Amino acid sequence: MYILFLILFILIASTAYAANSGAPWVPTKKKDIERFLNFVDLKPGEKFYELGCGDARLAIAAAKKFGVKAVGVELSIPQVVVAFIRNRLAKTEVKIKWANLFKVDLSDADFVYMFLMPETYAKIKPKLERELKPGTRVASYVWPVVGWEAEKVLHEEGRLDIFLYRIK
Secondary structure, eight states: OHHHHHHHHHHHHHHHHHHHHTOOOOOOOHHHHHHHHHHSOOOTTOEEEEETOTTOHHHHHHHHHHOOEEEEEEOOHHHHHHHHHHHHHHTOOOEEEESOTTSSOOTTOSEEEEOOOHHHHHHHHHHHHHHSOTTOEEEEESSOOTTOOOSEEEOOTTSOOEEEEEOO
């Protein structure tokens, strides 16, 4: 019985820590996944990172539709397990990393997608500017990255915004 409580505590603590570090788990809306994929210009073989991937639904969809080399980064253990299962069921080769997004090397990224809290965007912005090579695209869902000028914004009445940036 104690083992069960310990496991439950670890799972809850992991989820709480992940939420406090970047954002609570709120997935990208299913109806916005196709919208996102049609908005961005992904190419086969590009390295695509989904930071705070949750169940990795966007990374999996991008890998299936475009053949990108997708990586989902997530800190919450339950979400990593769900992402791993979804990836297997989808028969994609998305790499699911159980890691803190602030500690993952992003220097090989061609595209980075984030759906985090606005204050987390402010914290991760210097890391992105330091690690990403010029020309790397970054998309944020719902909130803009303060201080960056979006190359494009997908804004539709009654829908959540998607901001696309390019590292200079």
